[in-house]
Amino acid sequence: MSQQVQLDEKKDIHVDKEVLLEVRNLKKYYPVHAGFFKRKVGDVKAVDDISLTLKKGETFGLVGESGCGKSTAGRTILRLTESTDGQVIFDGKDITNLSGSLLREKRQDFQMVFQDPYASLNPKMMVGHLVDEPIRNYTNKSHKQLKTEVEELLERVGLRAEDYFKYPHEFSGGQRQRIGIARALALNPKLIVADEPVSALDVSIQSQVLNLLKELQGEFDLTYLFIAHDLSVVKHMSDRIGVMYLGHMVEVGDKDAIYKEPLHPYTQALTSAIPEPDPLIKKERIILEGDVPSPQNPPTGCVFHTRCPVAMPKCKEIIPQLKEVRPNQQVACLLYDKE
Amino acid sequence: MDPVSRQLHEEPTPPNLDANRKPIKRGQSQWMIARRRLLHNVPAMISIVFLFIVTVLSLSASILTDIDPARINPMLIDAKPSAEHWLGADNAGRDIVTMLLYGGRTSLLIGFSCTAIIIFLGTLIGTVSGFYGGKVDSILMRFTDFMMNFPFLVFVIVVKTIFIDTGVLALILVIGFLGWTGAARVVRSKVMSEKENEYILSAISIGTKPSKVMLKHLLPNVMSTIIVQATLLLASMIVVETGLSFIGFGVPPDVPSWGNMLQTARNPGTLSEKWWIWIPPGLAITFTILSINFIGEGFKDAFNPKSSK
Ligand SMILES: Nc1ncnc2c1ncn2[C@@H]1O[C@H](COP(=O)(O)OP(=O)(O)OP(=O)(O)O)[C@@H](O)[C@H]1O
Numbered sequence A: 001m002s003q004q005v006q007l008d009e010k011k012d013i014h015v016d017k018e019v020l021l022e023v024r025n026l027k028k029y030y031p032v033h034a035g036f037f038k039r040k041v042g043d044v045k046a047v048d049d050i051s052l053t054l055k056k057g058e059t060f061g062l063v064g065e066s067g068c069g070k071s072t073a074g075r076t077i078l079r080l081t082e083s084t085d086g087q088v089i090f091d092g093k094d095i096t097n098l099s100g101s102l103l104r105e106k107r108q109d110f111q112m113v114f115q116d117p118y119a120s121l122n123p124k125m126m127v128g129h130l131v132d133e134p135i136r137n138y139t140n141k142s143h144k145q146l147k148t149e150v151e152e153l154l155e156r157v158g159l160r161a162e163d164y165f166k167y168p169h170e171f172s173g174g175q176r177q178r179i180g181i182a183r184a185l186a187l188n189p190k191l192i193v194a195d196e197p198v199s200a201l202d203v204s205i206q207s208q209v210l211n212l213l214k215e216l217q218g219e220f221d222l223t224y225l226f227i228a229h230d231l232s233v234v235k236h237m238s239d240r241i242g243v244m245y246l247g248h249m250v251e252v253g254d255k256d257a258i259y260k261e262p263l264h265p266y267t268q269a270l271t272s273a274i275p276e277p278d279p280l281i282k283k284e285r286i287i288l289e290g291d292v293p294s295p296q297n298p299p300t301g302c303v304f305h306t307r308c309p310v311a312m313p314k315c316k317e318i319i320p321q322l323k324e325v326r327p328n329q330q331v332a333c334l335l336y337d338k339e
Numbered sequence B: 001m002d003p004v005s006r007q008l009h010e011e012p013t014p015p016n017l018d019a020n021r022k023p024i025k026r027g028q029s030q031w032m033i034a035r036r037r038l039l040h041n042v043p044a045m046i047s048i049v050f051l052f053i054v055t056v057l058s059l060s061a062s063i064l065t066d067i068d069p070a071r072i073n074p075m076l077i078d079a080k081p082s083a084e085h086w087l088g089a090d091n092a093g094r095d096i097v098t099m100l101l102y103g104g105r106t107s108l109l110i111g112f113s114c115t116a117i118i119i120f121l122g123t124l125i126g127t128v129s130g131f132y133g134g135k136v137d138s139i140l141m142r143f144t145d146f147m148m149n150f151p152f153l154v155f156v157i158v159v160k161t162i163f164i165d166t167g168v169l170a171l172i173l174v175i176g177f178l179g180w181t182g183a184a185r186v187v188r189s190k191v192m193s194e195k196e197n198e199y200i201l202s203a204i205s206i207g208t209k210p211s212k213v214m215l216k217h218l219l220p221n222v223m224s225t226i227i228v229q230a231t232l233l234l235a236s237m238i239v240v241e242t243g244l245s246f247i248g249f250g251v252p253p254d255v256p257s258w259g260n261m262l263q264t265a266r267n268p269g270t271l272s273e274k275w276w277i278w279i280p281p282g283l284a285i286t287f288t289i290l291s292i293n294f295i296g297e298g299f300k301d302a303f304n305p306k307s308s309k
């Protein structure tokens, strides 16, 4: 793999040609207002300093419990929510401060598949118009052309051409998610952030939608940021995996490394919870004590120390940084600090 | 292997099929469903027909009667109902039927145009405020609060006292431009809850312009609230016209309106003995407002996904 590093003249960004998306120290804090005068009393630190890199064509799985900030991370990366701090570099361009029509122009290249198939389609719009809306936003195609394109897209995602005239409430969750996928695909994007695309669906339908996403990846040259709260779903989709806890990225690594040799105590607990199909292999399940602390009032030091089975006194004080402990495996944990 | 992985390995995507696919039927928008529900609502349909008839009669007043509503006929003062003057005449000798028809025209004109102005301004300000949030919202809402605390009735009365011969148009404009605050707040709160739905984020992410997001995505989804709000407003605007005219600060006295008709009856003698002067406009107002409220209820039920019909 040749890594061509070049310097972007304008922005002084080191661009790796293989890299499609680079997120640097991204933060998203939601202010909390309280009291009679609605004064700001604090922040919900939904995403607190995460960095990640996506190479072209790969799938990066982002895993973490409900409420750890996965959706917020996805939305902030795609500039659907304003970030508090940090940088997002997409295809060699810093998109962090783009706005208005410049940002709208760029949006063609990155799309999102949303978490809730029941809320992510406008209930008042016909499927045909839901799917042709992105195309109409960027081109002036004739009605006939649009219709043909939409029908092709619908068929490609496993729906029927005649579904064009139907409304979202006439479809099941799985079918709605397919409509959402067709809509994201319509602009032929480079990156798709799939925010728990199957967590709202029945298990039997989950695999169909996941397979569809996999097929489309090859066909349309897609790069995925695949969000899930469940390691077993992410396993089949991802090349690399990032594990989030309470707004922080605690471990990043190749899929196999994360599964076979997780380093962070939180990742170890997550992998131990995956059911082992072979009854002969006895796995010790690590049960985490206590609840996830509130992101408004996160613990000092390492955010995981309140639930960590191997916490040390210094974990309360020092915030661990992501460090490469093995090749292609980074972990943010003081256990691996050499000093 | 866990269930997900097993299926991933064994089942390829079946073409054109999801497990719980419903049988094919023609697409039906939520509007069509609401319309069907409304058509099955008997009180609402009767009310719509009634309001339609009242509107048509009022609009065709000049065809239906050739009596000049403003003509004061000394011969007919307090005339009782007769074959020639079905509902008699008032204390200025004006024919009651003619007055009712022309009065309906004024009252409905005021009702509909005030409602239109209020709904337009309220929707515009409420949608922009709720959609953008943040600074835009706090500026617009501060302005709305200011307008809301503005003593609107007192203002109308003061304007009327200073400019004694302000006409119907001035009344409509004053009510319309002062009365939108309630509508703006209702629309804003509905927009704020509606925009939490992911379809708004989805529209932004596919590159739809903010103006289009508001017009094509938000507006159709808050339209049911707006329509219900409009019917409530229409009824209360007719009451406002009646009330203002009744106390002498509404429609100029020489312009016939239902409120003015009640105003001329405002003395004990007329009330106790000359029923034909005040009962007809009273009934016209009552039934019109009642029917508008039935229509409003009908809309509310029709838009409610949980209603049984
Ligand atoms: N608009 C908002 N205002 C305030 N707080 C928010 C907002 N959106 C999200 N949060 C908070 O940020 C945190 C992260 O939320 P987020 O939706 O990103 O979690 P998630 O990992 O996607 O969870 P899930 O698996 O349930 O989708 C939560 O504590 C949530 O309450």
Ligand SMILES: [Mg+2]
Pocket: A070, A071, A072, A115, A195, A196
């Ligand atoms: Mg989420």
